[in-house]
Amino acid sequence: MKILYGILVLFFLGIVINGYADNNSIAPSHGIVYPGGWKNWATIAVSHRNDNNTLRVILGNDVAVNAARSGNTNPWPDGAILGKVVWKDTQLKDWDEATVPGDFVHAEFMFKNSEKYFETYGWGWARWIGLKQKPFEKGMQVCIDCHTPVKNRDWVFTDPALLPK
Amino acid sequence: MKILYGILVLFFLGIVINGYADNNSIAPSHGIVYPGGWKNWATIAVSHRNDNNTLRVILGNDVAVNAARSGNTNPWPDGAILGKVVWKDTQLKDWDEATVPGDFVHAEFMFKNSEKYFETYGWGWARWIGLKQKPFEKGMQVCIDCHTPVKNRDWVFTDPALLPK
Numbered sequence: 613m614k615i616l617y618g619i620l621v622l623f624f625l626g627i628v629i630n631g632y633a634d635n636n637s638i639a640p641s642h643g644i645v646y647p648g649g650w651k652n653w654a655t656i657a658v659s660h661r662n663d664n665n666t667l668r669v670i671l672g673n674d675v676a677v678n679a680a681r682s683g684n685t686n687p688w689p690d691g692a693i694l695g696k697v698v699w700k701d702t703q704l705k706d707w708d709e710a711t712v713p714g715d716f717v718h719a720e721f722m723f724k725n726s727e728k729y730f731e732t733y734g735w736g737w738a739r740w741i742g743l744k745q746k747p748f749e750k751g752m753q754v755c756i757d758c759h760t761p762v763k764n765r766d767w768v769f770t771d772p773a774l775l776p777k
Numbered sequence: 778m779k780i781l782y783g784i785l786v787l788f789f790l791g792i793v794i795n796g797y798a799d800n801n802s803i804a805p806s807h808g809i810v811y812p813g814g815w816k817n818w819a820t821i822a823v824s825h826r827n828d829n830n831t832l833r834v835i836l837g838n839d840v841a842v843n844a845a846r847s848g849n850t851n852p853w854p855d856g857a858i859l860g861k862v863v864w865k866d867t868q869l870k871d872w873d874e875a876t877v878p879g880d881f882v883h884a885e886f887m888f889k890n891s892e893k894y895f896e897t898y899g900w901g902w903a904r905w906i907g908l909k910q911k912p913f914e915k916g917m918q919v920c921i922d923c924h925t926p927v928k929n930r931d932w933v934f935t936d937p938a939l940l941p942k
Contacts, residue, residue: 663874710827776910
């Protein structure tokens with residue numbers, strides 16, 4: 613019993629360390645702490661942009677994924693974090709008609725908290741650039757401007773991709 | 778202490794139930810059991826195909842994700858499962874130059890087991906079609922034929938997308 617308990621404690625410590633280890637060395641963006649562990653978040657959608665030749669995956673924390681899968685996205689619930697991971701769109705050498713991720717561009721995030729971020733439409737907007745994850749510090753308004761076409765969709769472009777039940 | 782133990786047991790039961798609940802109702806493909814829980818797997822890459830107008834995300838189980846992130850992919854280790862989730866490429870209405878997932882096409886998987894699947898190049902090949910996840914039963918050779926251009930890459934098209942450490 614004590615051994616089992618010890619194993620469980622180590623397991624939880626493992627989760628905590630795995631989730632937050634990368635928090636320590638990366639500076640905040642717009643005052644928002646880096647969301648450690650995002651690389652293990654589940655997929656909500658993908659996208660392809662021809663205007664800037666990028667491929668993207670849209671990930672979510674547990675709150676966001678649960679909201680996406682239950683259709684609870686306008687508005688998204690407080691606590692939801694959406695992450696968009698962006699790569700340059702690059703020819704796949706083994707299949708002529710396919711493109712795949714090339715250079716890593718940035719990872720950007722929307723943090724839903726309708727009270728804390730009331731002045732920025734209920735979302736905290738943050739971005740970390742390049743493989744070194746340098747914080748973007750040009751102000752949330754840069755993000756908001758681009759998302760204005762979807763202000764009636766709680767400022768989110770992404771429709772959760774259809775998935776089997 | 779007893780309460781903590783009870784909470785932990787419930788937590789583990791939750792993991793098990795969450796992971797395998799959707800196994801029960803979906804038939805095997807090529808004799809391979811449906812890999813329940815794949816919707817929560819982490820992302821390894823994305824891709825875009827112009828020949829059949831699809832967008833894809835490539836997911837992996839823990840063994841595959843660890844292999845991808847440590848560069849241990851030629852060969853992939855036994856136990857790795859790669860999943861490719863495929864949607865029709867569809868115009869995003871709120872951004873002219875972007876496409877996003879439309880209809881769900883299928884989810885297909887490669888299961889690495891160099892002994893069990895020795896005759897099919899170390900991989901078990903399976904696919905489940907449509908939102909109802911109807912098993913594909915036309916034979917693994919259909920999959921293998923298409924993957925032949927990458928037989929020197931352990932039969933895998935995907936290069937893990939670059940990610941921050």
